[in-house]
Amino acid sequence: MIPKLVRLSTMLVAFAAAVAPTLAAEDRPNILFAIADDWGWPHAGVYGDPVVQTPTFDRVAREGVRFEHAYVSSPSCTPSRSAILTGQWHWRLEESANLWSTLRKDYPVYPDLLEEAGYVVGFERKGWGPGRVEVGGRTRNAAGPRFESFEEFLAQRPDGRPFCYWFGSYDPHRDYEAGSGARSGMKLDEIRLFPHFPDSPEVRGDVADYYWEVQRFDGEVGAILALLEKRGELDRTIVVMTGDNGIPFPRCKANLYDCGVRVPLAVGGPGVAGGRVVEAFVSLADLAPTFLELGGVEPPAVMTGRSLLPLLGAEGPDPKEVAAREHVLAGKERHVPAQERPDTGGTPMRSIRTHEFLYIRNFRPDRWPAGTPHYQRATLEGAWLGDCDNGPTKFYMVEHQDDDAEHRRLYDLSFAKRPAEELYDLRKDPGQLRNVAAVPEYAETRKALEARLMEELRATGDPRVVGGADHLEAYPYYGHGPRWPGLEKAP
Numbered sequence: 001m002i003p004k005l006v007r008l009s010t011m012l013v014a015f016a017a018a019v020a021p022t023l024a025a026e027d028r029p030n031i032l033f034a035i036a037d038d039w040g041w042p043h044a045g046v047y048g049d050p051v052v053q054t055p056t057f058d059r060v061a062r063e064g065v066r067f068e069h070a071y072v073s074s075p076s077c078t079p080s081r082s083a084i085l086t087g088q089w090h091w092r093l094e095e096s097a098n099l100w101s102t103l104r105k106d107y108p109v110y111p112d113l114l115e116e117a118g119y120v121v122g123f124e125r126k127g128w129g130p131g132r133v134e135v136g137g138r139t140r141n142a143a144g145p146r147f148e149s150f151e152e153f154l155a156q157r158p159d160g161r162p163f164c165y166w167f168g169s170y171d172p173h174r175d176y177e178a179g180s181g182a183r184s185g186m187k188l189d190e191i192r193l194f195p196h197f198p199d200s201p202e203v204r205g206d207v208a209d210y211y212w213e214v215q216r217f218d219g220e221v222g223a224i225l226a227l228l229e230k231r232g233e234l235d236r237t238i239v240v241m242t243g244d245n246g247i248p249f250p251r252c253k254a255n256l257y258d259c260g261v262r263v264p265l266a267v268g269g270p271g272v273a274g275g276r277v278v279e280a281f282v283s284l285a286d287l288a289p290t291f292l293e294l295g296g297v298e299p300p301a302v303m304t305g306r307s308l309l310p311l312l313g314a315e316g317p318d319p320k321e322v323a324a325r326e327h328v329l330a331g332k333e334r335h336v337p338a339q340e341r342p343d344t345g346g347t348p349m350r351s352i353r354t355h356e357f358l359y360i361r362n363f364r365p366d367r368w369p370a371g372t373p374h375y376q377r378a379t380l381e382g383a384w385l386g387d388c389d390n391g392p393t394k395f396y397m398v399e400h401q402d403d404d405a406e407h408r409r410l411y412d413l414s415f416a417k418r419p420a421e422e423l424y425d426l427r428k429d430p431g432q433l434r435n436v437a438a439v440p441e442y443a444e445t446r447k448a449l450e451a452r453l454m455e456e457l458r459a460t461g462d463p464r465v466v467g468g469a470d471h472l473e474a475y476p477y478y479g480h481g482p483r484w485p486g487l488e489k490a491p
């Protein structure tokens, strides 16, 4: 351990931009950001999952800080990644609020700012996206210059310069290799299913195949950490592991329930408290200001994220910071537009999550939250349910929806229309399945949460509240949606 880095814990708390320029580049930590694609909470060993094995994540969490309530800004690749890079809620980013869009160059992103401050930056595989980089006026991905591998990145890095690297895996995004989980020895009967999944061999096998890709991601990050350790650089590297949105299953990804927006998050490295568990709410939009402070750069005023450094230092967490984090917001704009939806609009929604409640406001309850189910019931053919990735669990739920009342109930939870307001009492209903928004005894709670949500959305300039949301619906969609049964891969 380099002595100056031992003091990083103090710096973590009191990092002032005024003193940052006096720091030599070599005093600043490297930053390794490892982001999985569609990896949801609580699917890591350290969160108590009995089947998936994630030794790398578990190690980072045990030696550093494990976040129990980390949330994405939006449960959709492009807006989630845009929020991470800009440190802003995705509803402030115009077309970037939508999937398969662009990220305009006038939104500052942390890799550019760290590069200007002397960091060597780069990414591999999935960076910002999916979308079109050049439409937004950028000449490269917002995550930085692209490299084939971490080794290639390190080979071109000048000596003595700190780095900020984005390892963007495509795992565990669909498609999966059917049966990969079971073949690897996973015990399917021990899998803890979300309570809105039907319990069938098809669904258990699907979750196991998802786990298999989670494990592949974890193993690849492990190899990167081993390389850093071998080079003697791990003890001067802040390591962050997380995912960009919840799991690609019905009612999860592209939804504001926990299984759509709550993600694993662990932070380790020099100056970070070991073995701490943080229950306070954090958003991945908080990462950009965190990384900038680590690099001695003052976060731009437009960043709505709050640095996580007060939660990480050995002498923390700062009680004031914990008190300021009693809830978190999330939202959704357009995910995959249904081909038959001429306005290309999505199903806009926003949420506020506290330790006791989840409140969701659906701005267009007239639309189908998982996509329009205009499929032929006899053949299951046609463009349909585009906001839910195709896969065995979705197929099973569609095919068996008429089997009995239970299958119908679970199908409706994932695919039916929803009222303008949803409220879930997490003390009685941790699975967030019983909407009590219209129950009289919850009237005060509903009203208070709605007021808090709207106040924060107004303060952060959300066009759904302050006006101008028509723009969000009109931006082009550069991708293509999934179709049944062609099974084109969803973005």
Ligand SMILES: [Ca+2]
Pocket (backbone or CB within 6 Å): 037, 038, 076, 077, 173, 244, 245
């Ligand atoms: Ca994703």
